[in-house]
Amino acid sequence: MGHDRMSNLGATLRRPDWNRELPTFPAFEKNFYMEHPAVASRSEEHVAAYRRRHQINVFGTGVPKPVETFDEASFPSYVLTQITAAGFTRPTPIQSQGWPMGLSGKDLVGIADTGSGKTLAYVLPAIVHINAQPLLKEGEGPIVLILAPTRELALQIKQECDKFGASSQIKNTCLYGGASRGPQINELRSGVEIAIATPGRLIDMVESRQTNLRRVTYLVMDEADRMLDMGFEPQIRKIVEQIRPDRQTLMWSATWPKEVQALANDYLKDYSQVNIGSMELSASHNVRQIIEICPEHDKMRRLMNILGHPHDARQFKSIIFTGTKRGADEVTDFLRRNGHDACALHGDKRQSERDRVMFDFKNGTFQILIATDVAARGLDVRDIKYVINYDFPGCIEDYVHRIGRTGRAGATGVAFTFFTLENSKMARPLLQILEEASQDISPELRELARTSGGGGGSSRFRSRGGGSGPGPMFTGPNSYIPLPPPHPYARR
Template sequence: MSFDSLGLSAEILRALSEKGYDKPTPVQSQAIPFVLQGRDIMASAQTGTGKTAAFTLPILQLLTQNPAAKGRRPVRALILTPTRELAAQIGENVVEYSAHLSIRSLVVFGGVSINPQMMKLRGGVDVLVATPGRLLDLAQQRAVDLSAVEILVLDEADRMLDMGFIHDIRRVMKLLPAKKQSLLFSATFSDEIKVLANTLLSNPAAVSVARDNVTADQIEQRVHLVDKKRKHELLSYMIGKHDWRQVLVFTKTKHGANKLAEMLNKDGITSAAIHGNKSQGARTRALADFKASQIRVLVATDIAARGLDIDLLPHVVNYELPLIAEDYVHRIGRTGRAAATGEALSLVCVDELGLLRDIERLLKKPIQRIAVAGYEPDPTIKAEPLQTGRGSRSNGPSRGGPSRGGPSSGNGGGSRDSGNSSREGGARDGRPPQRRRDGESASQPGRGGAPRRSAGGSSAYAGSGARDGRGKK
């Protein structure tokens, strides 16, 4: 099947061709016809399956074939996302796919000044991509009118509910017309998601392409058993020895991410950390520099597990294993996307053997063990319980996996990625969801030289009018 057979306009097909896309992914081939028919959709699709194009392409088609009356442009399509990074990426996709259309789009989220967003809304916007908190802020200031919305998209609905956005979503629903087309995309379908779907969707078409907690065959997964205190040394050695040029590394805590990035920079490996305490400008620069290969390592907390979209990412490293086995799948899913191959390496100390068993039980297969001479674990070191915030987690045989608690002890220490006092910017990395406001850096080793500063400036998100720093609301 090709995009030509899906009923998309010549202008959209031209934009896809310019991006090098000729064949739709399974979620696109299933969802696009339903959306063009005006059907509501309940789609099970994980990040990396091409789901963004599955709803943006038909939305653009519908808006252009049924143009609004001349005059001021009302918001006709609203796309809600849980994090600013995801909102920005969707916004970029909308701009790319509508390159040859007369469509105006805008991305709004917190952590940046609200005034430029209000100015752009006054000029008229067809497609609005938003995080719930900032959208409600704009509505409260009467800067946005949602009464003409024809199509609503809830992307990563499970993530939004995990982050405590259910009340915000319900408040947004009250601002929308009763008659509209609604598209719900979620990686998983909990009972809470099903309740939301029942209240939001009308006779929805079911689309399912997600590999439910199954990792892609093209991802080579490996585990290196190593002492906790030698993880940084081993990681630095492997990056240098194998000349890895683009590595996404996951830690459990913000403090741990900062500390690891600092140590790698001292090793001459240009690195940056990205997490909830970083300003929006710092996060934007770090991600842009990483994508442009101006920095070599991006150290992230789980805020990045579902939000970052990096083409052809070759390496993902679990510097610390996640407390929840399913989060391992989301983390390593950043690599091995589309037809590309990728490598996922986990550095596992004796404290984490129980977590490793949870992951292998979920995958229904063992993960290959590798060893680097000189970095074998010391057999005399005993496991210490992982601190989960609800008491210690035993590292003996587990039953059903760890509880969703607070930070575990180990490399980096410190608090979990709780973000600022904001609603958006990422979940609290394993902690129970709390209401938050919109709130949420960058470095090949020079051979023998000190790490250099990134030359990349801040790239404003599509239509956000964002400036470096947090700005005022």
């Protein structure tokens, strides 16, 4: 029933005849960029060197020069005041190049890792855009629409909109499934300039006439690759068809596969593109990646070896990723029985429970979060020291996004990954990620990559982490294992 309802979403929506209707819409302004004299005076050589230093690659015609300070970004004083109050010292690379591009009113594709500061790269130009438009009238829908793949990411975007929109009395609402429609409908009816939405719930609201998209002139598609991975392409297309074609559209993605390129070519006009780092899939160079090749039954011992004594583990935050909801619950129960403060986050939990888990994790009520990939993207917790891939993910993109939960905002982090013979088909792409990031690579992994998972005996899976040899971990529902010494890297 639920699946049928999702597939039928938007069935009654009619695509407007924009050739006939657009001339009846009011004109609007979308170019607000005024180049700062300091930026204008910089030579092309200086700009090229700055872009090389920060791995900024741009494509398109008339791409503006990057700004190097907040004052150069031509933001109004009310925005600059809030940037200063937030304690930021200088723009991140995506902000440095993305702000002048976004403020200029042109369509934009931005390719940057999660945690690179891209949310503010589109939220601050959105605030400037809103303040230049006529005030909302009763019954009108939002001016800015931000599409996001998950409720977790949508709620994090809302936090930034709350913080930086307050000085302009800009109201926003967050529309996502798994929560009551009533409060969301009430906020829409009261009038909001920004709607942050997951595709399914937004179509539901538009189709049931709780809102409309006739005022939207600034559209953001965040984590476009993730939305397509999750099967949202039909919903995205239905939504975008409802929005006037002379809007400004900004598409953000961590990767640039052909499916995302096709979406951009269909819905963005004469767009410019900014990439931070290589166009190839790559992992953050701030993360040390440690791959432990081991048999399935040795994972729990190795996990305890990494975390060390519960008292030591409480000194830092860790995220442990499992492949299944059941696995997340089993690892959580096991860690709790062994004295660790741990909690699970996955799709079987009610939204209110997921919100509470994230609140408690961010605030340090517990230090270990065990999660399925529902938390792999858009999870913005700044002080995570360890990411542990208890189960290797099904695709290499998810590996990159998982380990990107640490090493954020210039900090360094460590990612441990348990890699079994069953994962051997992923050895070759994993090897490429490790080589690009100049990581230490074991001979065992190179051999697995060379043979593409074909053959190989159990001798490759000898224990390398100290302690006794491999052995079954669970002896019963209330089993308890003695705590091993901490992982050697954990003591550094």
